[in-house]
Amino acid sequence: MVKNSFFKAACLSLTMLGSSTMLFGQQTTVTLHADKKAGTISKHIYGHFAEHLGRCIYDGFYVGDSSSIPNTAGVRNDIIAALKNLNIPNLRWPGGCFADRYHWRDGVGPKENRPSIVNTMWGGVTEDNSFGTHDFLNMCQLLETEPYLAGNTGSGTVQELSDWVQYVNFEGKSPMSDLRVQNGQTKPWNVKFWGVGNEAWGCGGNMTPEYYVGEYRKFATFMEGKDLYKVASGANVDDYHWTETLMKGIPLNLMSGIALHHYSFPSWEKKGPAVGFSEQQYFETMKTALRMDELITKHTAIMDKYDPTKKIGLVVDEWGGWFEVENGTNPGFLYQQNTMRDAMIAGATLNIFNNHNDRVKVANLAQCVNVLQAVILTSKEKMLLSPTYHVMEMYKVHQDATLIPVDVKSDDYVFGNEKLPAVSVSASVNGAGVTNVSVVNINSKKSEEIEIDIAGGKYKSVSGRILTSAKVDDHNTFEKPELIKPAVFKGASLKGGKLKVKLPPFSVVVLTLK
Numbered sequence: 001m002v003k004n005s006f007f008k009a010a011c012l013s014l015t016m017l018g019s020s021t022m023l024f025g026q027q028t029t030v031t032l033h034a035d036k037k038a039g040t041i042s043k044h045i046y047g048h049f050a051e052h053l054g055r056c057i058y059d060g061f062y063v064g065d066s067s068s069i070p071n072t073a074g075v076r077n078d079i080i081a082a083l084k085n086l087n088i089p090n091l092r093w094p095g096g097c098f099a100d101r102y103h104w105r106d107g108v109g110p111k112e113n114r115p116s117i118v119n120t121m122w123g124g125v126t127e128d129n130s131f132g133t134h135d136f137l138n139m140c141q142l143l144e145t146e147p148y149l150a151g152n153t154g155s156g157t158v159q160e161l162s163d164w165v166q167y168v169n170f171e172g173k174s175p176m177s178d179l180r181v182q183n184g185q186t187k188p189w190n191v192k193f194w195g196v197g198n199e200a201w202g203c204g205g206n207m208t209p210e211y212y213v214g215e216y217r218k219f220a221t222f223m224e225g226k227d228l229y230k231v232a233s234g235a236n237v238d239d240y241h242w243t244e245t246l247m248k249g250i251p252l253n254l255m256s257g258i259a260l261h262h263y264s265f266p267s268w269e270k271k272g273p274a275v276g277f278s279e280q281q282y283f284e285t286m287k288t289a290l291r292m293d294e295l296i297t298k299h300t301a302i303m304d305k306y307d308p309t310k311k312i313g314l315v316v317d318e319w320g321g322w323f324e325v326e327n328g329t330n331p332g333f334l335y336q337q338n339t340m341r342d343a344m345i346a347g348a349t350l351n352i353f354n355n356h357n358d359r360v361k362v363a364n365l366a367q368c369v370n371v372l373q374a375v376i377l378t379s380k381e382k383m384l385l386s387p388t389y390h391v392m393e394m395y396k397v398h399q400d401a402t403l404i405p406v407d408v409k410s411d412d413y414v415f416g417n418e419k420l421p422a423v424s425v426s427a428s429v430n431g432a433g434v435t436n437v438s439v440v441n442i443n444s445k446k447s448e449e450i451e452i453d454i455a456g457g458k459y460k461s462v463s464g465r466i467l468t469s470a471k472v473d474d475h476n477t478f479e480k481p482e483l484i485k486p487a488v489f490k491g492a493s494l495k496g497g498k499l500k501v502k503l504p505p506f507s508v509v510v511l512t513l514k
Contacts, residue, residue: 028408031406032499034455036456049091051122053367054123055371074131082375088145091147093147097204101120116128150195151197169225209245212233247305256313259316260299262316264285282444290420339387344506350395387469413442422446424439448502468507
């Protein structure tokens with residue numbers, strides 16, 4: 001049994017179990033502290049990411065205004081509608097690793113005059129810059145979402161990034177605002193979120209943290225404007241020295257957030273297929289996914305030493321499943337299918353983010369369309385919504401709601417001589433007084449019986465929705481785009497201040513209590 005926190009994904013030795021045997025463990029118990037409130041769950045935890053990578057932008061979001069596919073200024077109308085249904089709070093662009101190779105002036109002005117470049121990072125394909133700053137920021141207006149621009153501190157200059165801030169944000173007369181008006185945009189877009197480089201420890205320049213601190217301070221100083229949310233390029237997974245160096249060396253008044261990147265897979269060297277994976281590959285993937293709680297806890301502890309009032313947000317602006325590309329596709333395009341395993345990653349990770357709402361303020365699933373753990377896949381005129389999309393849609397009830405603390409004592413999901421907590425829970429109450437509880441069972445073989453003790457609150461009714469399927473590698477296809485979609489959940493009962501729930505294997509449930 002794992003006490004108090006689902007997310008302490010420690011793998012413990014079990015000598016009495018074979019590699020494929022699953023025991024029916026004790027009942028999972030949860031205490032829902034309905035009378036306690038633990039701050040707001042930032043809607044920006046539910047952000048997304050669109051990089052110039054593979055078919056995310058071109059042949060994904062953007063088909064061009066001459067396409068027969070219904071579009072607005074070249075952006076697919078069906079994608080706009082689908083993302084608006086998620087209440088997408090922010091969208092990160094243009095990278096990723098592409099960001100530190102991108103020069104924003106290449107993507108403004110008449111399209112026929114824009115220079116072409118080679119996307120050396122992703123697939124070696126020609127980038128014609130037909131989708132640039134105006135295209136992205138106007139698309140964000142269509143989506144009714146906040147743009148998150150990742151600046152180039154790798155191959156770019158301080159002047160270039162300073163000019164970009166002025167170009168998109170300055171309302172008065174200046175060289176950059178004049179250029180913006182000349183290019184057809186009178187009013188500024190007032191972009192709040194800015195990344196000061198990306199993965200500076202790797203593709204963003206292979207910098208040491210000590211060197212990047214100096215670069216950050218210089219770039220951020222000249223990014224001038226009101227209420228800018230500047231995000232420092234943060235750690236790769238468990239590089240705690242990186243976080244310590246940045247927190248120690250960057251004045252807090254120059255920084256609003258510090259990034260963290262962590263992906264889920266069986267192993268980095270052998271990521272395995274997106275479909276047709278083994279039980280071991282599933283278990284190992286969930287182990288890396290659940291490690292997110294440990295990473296946030298340890299990075300937060302470092303941040304707390306220098307920022308005890310939690311002014312600086314932890315920005316997990318790249319997370320999700322990363323597997324082998326689909327057969328016959330460009331290995332540099334990172335196109336992969338999306339199964340119920342991805343839904344487990346999403347549900348468990350979002351529960352972790354919700355429960356760390358005091359420090360995690362922004363997060364971005366990688367990526368939005370046709371890349372990695374995408375919420376949308378396209379093929380010519382066809383579009384489908386992935387299981388991950390449906391989890392994000394079910395969880396949107398938590399956006400800007402108030403966190404309700406939960407204590408979880410979870411049954412174990414056992415494989416071989418290792419085990420993980422099977423059940424994950426987070427809960428919130430919205431402005432209308434409605435409580436929503438999201439529950440995930442990652443156990444691929446066994447249903448989980450859950451008893452939720454409601455402390456300090458009284459509810460009269462419970463309803464719910466569930467996402468599950470017959471097999472853990474089930475996925476939506478262009479032939480069967482609705483094989484997996486949310487359904488009414490009837491496995492919950494409310495009686496005498498207790499809520500009893502029976503979760504099928506590999507399922508996500510969101511309960512509504514009134």
